[in-house]
Amino acid sequence: xxxxxxxxxxxxxxxxxxxxxxxxxxxxxxxxxxxxxxxxxxxxxxxxxxxxxxxxxxxxxxxxxxxxxxxxxxxxxxxxxxxxxxxxxxxxxxxxxxxxxxxxxxxxxxxxxxxxxxxxxxxxxxxxxxxxxxxxxxxxxxxxxxxxxxxxxxxxxxxxxxxxxxxxxxxxxxxxxxxxxxxxxxxxxxxxxxxxxxxxxxxxxxxxxxxxxxxxxxxxxxxxxxxxxxxxxxxxxxxxxxxxxxxxxxxxxxxxxxxxxxxxxxxxxxxxxxxxxxxxxxxxxxxxxxxxxxxxxxxxxxxxxxxxxxxxxxxxxxxxxxxxxxxxxxxxxxxxxxxxxxxxxxxxxxxxxxxxxxxxxxxxxxxxxxxxxxxxxxxxxxxxxxxxxxxxxxxxxxxxxxxxxxxxxxxxxxxxxxxxxxxxxxxxxxxxxxxxxxxxxxxxxxxxxxxxxxxxxxxxxxxxxxxxxxxxxxxxxxxxxxxxxxxxxxxxxxxxxxxxxxxxxxxxxxxxxxxxxxxxxxxxxxxxxxxxxxxxxxxxxxxxxxxxxxxxxxxxxxxxxxxxxxx
RNA sequence: UGAGGCAUCGCCAAGCGGUAAGGCAACGGACUCUGACUCCGUUAUUCCAAGGUUCGAAUCCUUGUGCCUCAGCCA
Numbered sequence: 001x002x003x004x005x006x007x008x009x010x011x012x013x014x015x016x017x018x019x020x021x022x023x024x025x026x027x028x029x030x031x032x033x034x035x036x037x038x039x040x041x042x043x044x045x046x047x048x049x050x051x052x053x054x055x056x057x058x059x060x061x062x063x064x065x066x067x068x069x070x071x072x073x074x075x076x077x078x079x080x081x082x083x084x085x086x087x088x089x090x091x092x093x094x095x096x097x098x099x100x101x102x103x104x105x106x107x108x109x110x111x112x113x114x115x116x117x118x119x120x121x122x123x124x125x126x127x128x129x130x131x132x133x134x135x136x137x138x139x140x141x142x143x144x145x146x147x148x149x150x151x152x153x154x155x156x157x158x159x160x161x162x163x164x165x166x167x168x169x170x171x172x173x174x175x176x177x178x179x180x181x182x183x184x185x186x187x188x189x190x191x192x193x194x195x196x197x198x199x200x201x202x203x204x205x206x207x208x209x210x211x212x213x214x215x216x217x218x219x220x221x222x223x224x225x226x227x228x229x230x231x232x233x234x235x236x237x238x239x240x241x242x243x244x245x246x247x248x249x250x251x252x253x254x255x256x257x258x259x260x261x262x263x264x265x266x267x268x269x270x271x272x273x274x275x276x277x278x279x280x281x282x283x284x285x286x287x288x289x290x291x292x293x294x295x296x297x298x299x300x301x302x303x304x305x306x307x308x309x310x311x312x313x314x315x316x317x318x319x320x321x322x323x324x325x326x327x328x329x330x331x332x333x334x335x336x337x338x339x340x341x342x343x344x345x346x347x348x349x350x351x352x353x354x355x356x357x358x359x360x361x362x363x364x365x366x367x368x369x370x371x372x373x374x375x376x377x378x379x380x381x382x383x384x385x386x387x388x389x390x391x392x393x394x395x396x397x398x399x400x401x402x403x404x405x406x407x408x409x410x411x412x413x414x415x416x417x418x419x420x421x422x423x424x425x426x427x428x429x430x431x432x433x434x435x436x437x438x439x440x441x442x443x444x445x446x447x448x449x450x451x452x453x454x455x456x457x458x459x460x461x462x463x464x465x466x467x468x469x470x471x472x473x474x475x476x477x478x479x480x481x482x483x484x485x486x487x488x489x490x491x492x493x494x495x496x497x498x499x500x501x502x503x504x505x506x507x508x509x510x511x512x513x514x515x516x517x518x519x520x521x522x523x524x525x526x527x528x529x530x531x532x533x534x535x536x537x538x539x540x541x542x543x544x545x546x547x548x549x550x551x552x553x554x555x556x557x558x559x560x561x562x563x564x565x566x567x
Numbered sequence: 568u569g570a571g572g573c574a575u576c577g578c579c580a581a582g583c584g585g586u587a588a589g590g591c592a593a594c595g596g597a598c599u600c601u602g603a604c605u606c607c608g609u610u611a612u613u614c615c616a617a618g619g620u621u622c623g624a625a626u627c628c629u630u631g632u633g634c635c636u637c638a639g640c641c642a
Contacts, residue, residue: 144569188570199640218642242637330578333591463600532601559602
């Protein structure tokens with residue numbers, strides 16, 4: 001997709017962050033410059049919640065003619081991997097955003113961060129502490145009780161400088177010492193109670209290797225990385241609201257040149273799925289799904305494989321808006337965005353998912369003719385194609401009822417329906433097997449209705465899809481439903497696990513469907529509308545002999561609703 | 568019994584003292600060679616609650632209530 005398509009998608013919908021930025025611009029803050037960043041930690045795959053943040057940050061930059069950096073917040077080597085930094089870059093690009101040459105890593109700043117820490121120590125604003133993790137927890141106090149100052153809090157500047165250098169030089173064991181900010185042990189903000197700024201941790205970093213054995217904490221590295229990059233508006237999610245005083249403290253006390261402003265918004269929650277990295281990782285590692293890109297996963301990789309388009313995701317991000325109230329967006333909103341996008345663009349295909357045989361008794365046995373089918377009624381420029389029609393066809397089992405219910409206007413004994421693009425067809429009899437299941441529906445066709453029209457103008461209510469049995473190709477279809485059965489899988493009884501809400505029917509594999517033969521020439525990722533059933537795409541699992549389709553989302557089905565109610 | 572946030576239709580969400588946008592969902596109806604799409608219509612006398620200020624309040628004040636976040640040497 002081109003840059004232009006992104007701009008065309010912009011709605012300009014207002015939100016409180018844009019208001020803040022406009023005000024800052026009016027007050028000439030930061031020389032009227034806007035710089036944002038998307039700062040993932042490379043410890044997992046991106047999900048749809050990240051997509052909201054990506055669209056927000058890159059969108060703000062575009063709207064205000066600023067820049068948006070991609071920065072990896074890689075300050076905890078024990079959790080981070082190159083596999084993740086690659087997938088993240090791939091996903092951001094796929095969504096349609098470009099960081100140009102502004103790809104950064106917090107690990108690029110380790111030396112400068114160290115210097116900033118020294119500044120803090122010199123000012124008497126940081127100290128080396130010998131407390132163990134357990135001791136520190138005790139000294140920290142509780143939510144309602146102030147903490148106590150560390151006995152190491154009053155070491156001299158010289159001693160702190162010396163100790164901090166020794167920490168860096170590897171003269172202490174992991175966890176033996178920390179560098180802490182000297183702030184306020186009785187603050188209502190727990191994070192201000194002399195927070196740890198550096199810890200000793202001997203693990204190999206995916207970029208800096210073993211060059212360092214001390215690593216800066218998020219609360220120290222993040223504000224300074226923002227400042228180093230000249231970020232003006234540091235947008236993050238609500239759970240960091242409590243960290244903002246520390247963010248400001250670090251930027252101010254370190255006397256950083258640029259003083260970015262942290263703004264928090266509500267992260268996305270989507271119904272019928274989970275969004276936490278811990279849970280997504282568990283679903284992958286314990287094989288509840290096939291991988292990070294399982295089409296049922298809310299990861300970017302998963303929804304891409306499922307068949308979602310970047311346009312539909314961006315549209316979704318626009319529609320849900322940005323605010324500060326906790327939210328749970330209906331997944332129907334996402335599905336709507338995909339349908340709207342695909343309805344406009346998707347090639348139509350006749351595909352029969354639950355086939356039953358139709359024999360046209362009065363059609364010559366050895367004859368094959370070709371009828372013309374519109375590729376996309378929403379877009380004439382997509383042209384037409386030829387479809388083979390012959391005596392034996394497949395239709396959808398649900399498109400025939402031996403004893404039709406009220407309101408049913410598809411095929412039934414004695415009734416006439418239109419086989420889309422082909423002929424008017426009337427059912428004359430059915431053949432069943434011993435169990436009573438219908439094996440063959442015998443029909444007749446009206447040769448004067450070729451193309452699906454009749455001269456006499458008789459009205460036909462039902463139009464159904466079909467494929468020629470001799471010409472269709474067999475394929476596999478994977479039909480997906482929500483990963484969880486509950487709107488909020490985390491809404492649990494005392495101590496229960498969210499996995500009890502996993503939907504056992506989230507994947508249904510249909511081994512043999514019949515599809516128009518031209519799909520054999522298509523490639524993984526290609527997207528279609530299967531007439532009257534849904535949007536599908538070709539899965540990468542496709543092999544020469546076996547085309548695999550993923551159902552991205554079904555078409556809306558008001559008859560299914562009515563029939564469901566009557567049942 | 569600490570601190571920081573948030574409360575507008577089933578779900579998102581505008582609204583910034585002048586008399587409740589929009590989208591999704593739902594429900595009617597029209598149209599239809601996709602029971603899709605599209606179109607048209609319906610759905611908050613009311614904005615967490617109660618007081619107050621005002622000619623006038625979802626918007627200002629007061630007092631409550633509910634929900635979220637924080638006690639990692641994670642981010």
